[in-house]
Each structure stands twice: as structure tokens, then as C-alpha cells.
Amino acid sequence: MHMSTNFSMDEVKVLGSKSITVESKESIINLVLDTLAIEKQLLIFNNSKNSSEATAEKIAMALKKKKTVTHQKELSQLSEQILKVMQSPTKQCRRLAKCVEQGIAFHHSGLVSKQRYLIEENFKKGIIKVISSTPTLAAGLNLPAYKVIIKDYKRYSSRGFNDIPVLEFMQMAGRAGRPGHEDIGHSVVHIKDDNELERVIKKYIHGKPEEIYSKLAVEPTLKMYVLSLVSMDIINTEDEIKEFFKNTLYGEQYHDLEGLYYNIFKVLKILKEYQFVREDDNYYVATTLGKKVSELYLNPDTAHLFLSHFDTFVKTLGSKYVSRQHVFNLIQLFSTTMEMKPLFRMGKKEEEHYMQLADDVQEELFVEYDPFEQDLQDFMNGLKTAEIMQDWIEEAPEEYISEKYSITPGELHFKKEVIDWLLYCLEEFSQLRKQFYLKNYFNKLRQRFKSGIKDDVLVLISLKGVGRVRARKLKKAGFGTLSDLRSATFEQLSRVIGDALTISIKKELHGETYEQDFSHELKQVEKFSRSSKPKEIRVREVTEVEVDELVEETQNFEKEKEEAKQKGLLQYF
């Protein structure tokens, strides 16, 4: 199929057959080789993360055999950069780095954002030639390519395994052709036989894209908008409310607005019950609390859930000693909110484990499981999510987490972000309620989630170049506080974390005086690093020994966790 740059259905042409050189049994590989031979770039769209990785690896193998890769120097540098994004690279990082060496990358939400950025930028520069991705790339970014291959036009969703919408197909196909660079772009759909060919042409090439409908009347969305509109004093009276919503897309599409108005007033009633909105003489105003909720972009239901548990938080979380269980309970509570969705999914094989866990923790949770309120699978997913996040702040290695729970570093990262945001909201609520001890607690917890650390190395994380791995190394070597680090000698520290990082830390701690005290070592190291990068102090890479240590840690983690559980170990805050 062959499409013009500015994708419009009238201009789409279906070309007859075009023969390409057959070098492999796999048609996709042939297409890739054919396109690379004329020095053009490709995007390949897959229907799952797994398949986008598998496709990339298959092509990388073929390219390796052909030995025609260009930009080898840049690619091997990029490959190294990709590995370095995380202090301890996971299996996924290594797979990606290997593909990148051949000028091909996979791209999906499971990657860490820095990696995604590196891939996108280097594709734009022409260093990476092929990206095999999930639909991530089709929607947001402007990453056009000469050729687009839609490998799968069917995808699994909650409704089963179905054709993707025409709109989405167009999004992907429309990535073919680079405006300002080329006049044409090729878009290829991967199909099995002639029957499918006919179907695809009818549905996607000559078919109409789906209509877009407003979902404004859906309650959770409506709650957020009504609160924010009232809070900004855009709508305050019944007339204003009706007038405003009449002019929305929803109003345009559905002329009978009575249903919508009914929902709006129902929502307002709930917001009043939540004490986010006040009504005086038919005049609606947001309360201080309501304004805060709206400012925080928090779903009013979530805010209400948090606030209704606030007294419990004060009683339990604010105490000086906090058990692991409390953090678990907190994340489990988060998992019932809209913001945390979608949760990490419990697999079939994990069922038994989470049934048992549910039994064990049920009574301690902030909200007991209610089969009439919540789907069992959803509840179990919440337990899994809480367990994963607890492992994260108990310093479980990332590799361990991805392997054990079958999740990607990217997914872990997104959840961290959401939790950080929700904890920030709780911080703000604590401030409003003047519960400063609690505010401090949530703030510390945020830092722990950000870095994935236990509380005893919190202080070390503030140092540049020190993440969870190095912080723990320092602590183990006896440097648990900043004053420990200040009084340590250069040799003592450099044995643990290397020369460059020692200098960087010493400089941070001692300021100017450092130059005098350690001028000798500084000169030595700077002379050494000048050869590669002048003046800049480079942070040492993770060595093989460290990798071995990490593997060992991974093995030990489960054991330690079990012991801690048995002891009912308390965490000092």
C-alpha cells in the first residue's frame, strides 16, 4: 500500500505488487533489508511489547549477518549509554543495547523514559534505522519514516482479540512519509492471504474512521470538571452550569441535555457531601479543601477516600515507629483509586500466593475487601502492586523485581511517579490539617519511593552521583552519615566507590577546602580523565564486580525479606 505524505483517504492508493529481493524466509526482514538498501528508515508497529522486542531481535540478527551496519561507532556509544541509564541494567536494557548495536531499537512503555528519548533522538539523526514499537510511537510523537510496517492490525483488548480501530490504523499508516524531506511514504500491512487483503482494503483503506464521542457525562470525569469549574468561579449558579455544558462537545452531540444536567447536580450533591463545594442561595463555591483538591488534579473520590482515612493515618502512620506493613497498607489503599489504574496484573501462577497474602493481611488493611464493591481480580492486583512497591523501597534490585513479577522497568517507573504524586497530595492535606509530623512522614516516603531505598540511607541520596546501589555500598562500608563521609580519608572512600565519585562527593561536602586537602589526588584523577573529557569529573561506571554483587544481593533479598517478615521487623523513621 502506498500513501501520500499528508494522509487523506482520497489520496490513498493501493499499489499493485512490487517485487523485492528475497533474502530471508521472514517477509518483514526482507522488507527491512530492501528499505535499508536504499538508505531509508522504517517504523514497525507490533501489537504487544513482547512482539516488538522479538521483531527487533530477529531483525538485529539478520542485520548482524549482513554486516552492512553504518554509524557503528555512534551505535556502540549509544548502546553503552542505554545500559548506563540505570545503575544496574536489567535484562531488557541488555536486549535493547544489543539491538541498538545493529541500528535497530524496540520502543514501548516498558522502557525508561531516558531510553525512549535516546532512541527517538537517534532515529531523528538517522543513526538508528529501524524502530520496532507498540502503538506508543503512533500517537504522540512526530517521528516520521519513509516506510511504516503495520505488523499486526489485530490486538488483544478487554473485549477479546479484535481489529484495531480505523482511526488508529490511520495514525500508524500516517507516520509514513517525512514532510519536507520526501514526497511519498510507504505503508505496508502485514497479512496472511488474499482474503485478509480484501478485508483490510475494505475496512482500513476505503472505510471511514470512527466517530469521536464526548465522554463528559461519565461520572468520574464529570466530578473533576465540575469541581474545577466551580473552583475557578467559571460556573457558580444553575443557569451558568447549564449554559456552560450546553456549549461543550457533549452538548453539541446530544441535544437532550436533561440526563447530563441530572448527573451534574448529582455530582454537585456528592461534592457538597465531600465538603469540597458549598452552596449558599443556589450559589456554588469551592471550599478551601475543594480548591486544593482541584489544584492537585486529584479525582474528588480519591481525595475523599484519603481524607476519610486521615484520622487513621494520624494514629498509625504518624507514630515514630512504622512497620513495613503500614507502607504496604498505604499502597494497597492507593491501589483502589482511579489514579493508580491500571494495576500490575496478578498472573495465573500467582493466584495461590495472593490468596494466601490476602488471608494474612486482610484484617490489617485500611479498607477490608468487599466483594460487592470490588472485583476480586482487582483486589488481588492491588495486593501485587503493593507488594512490588514495597519490594522497591526495601531495595530489591530492579532486575529481581522485573523477573519475579514479570513487569518492565518502565512500568515500575510510572507507578513510582503516581505514588509520588499521591503522596504529595497527602503531604498537602497534612499541611492543611496542620499535621506536620505526618507531612514529614509522607515527604520521607516520597524520597524513599523516588530512589527505592530504606530510610537508613536517605541522607546519602542527596549526594550527586549516589543512587540506591551506591548509597547501600557506602552504608555497608561504614559510611552511613554525611559526617562519616566528611571524616573519611580519600583512600577509604575511593576503595568503595572509586576515585572520580570520591572527588565529586568530597567537593560537595567540603566545598573549597577540599581542593587544598586533596589537591594531589585531584590532580592525578583530572590528569587521567582529561584524555577522554576535559575538566568534567566523570562518574565511574558500575564494574563487573559490582554486577556480581548485585546478583548476589538479588539472591539474598528473598531470604532477608523472609527473615524480616518473621521477626516483624520495625522500621525506624
Next chain:
DNA sequence: GGACGGTGAAACTTCAGGTTGCCTC
């Protein structure tokens, strides 16, 4: 004869996406 290891077919399992808050270096 029993333990062990390799092999392959059958059964089972899973499958996309990433905005919003605020601060600080």
C-alpha cells in the same frame, strides 16, 4: 530395574497506552 536427561507435542498463559502536582539542583 530405576534414575536421569533430552525431546517434542500439547496445554496453558498472556497480550497498548503514560496526562495531570511541585520543588530543587
Next chain:
DNA sequence: GAAGTTTCACCGTCC
């Protein structure tokens, strides 16, 4: 629907 993973029966080899 398809790819990846696990399970299990079957067979040959070795002690």
C-alpha cells in the same frame, strides 16, 4: 490470534 512458557509423556542411556 500468535508467541512464549510450562507440563508431561516418551524414549534412550547409564549405573
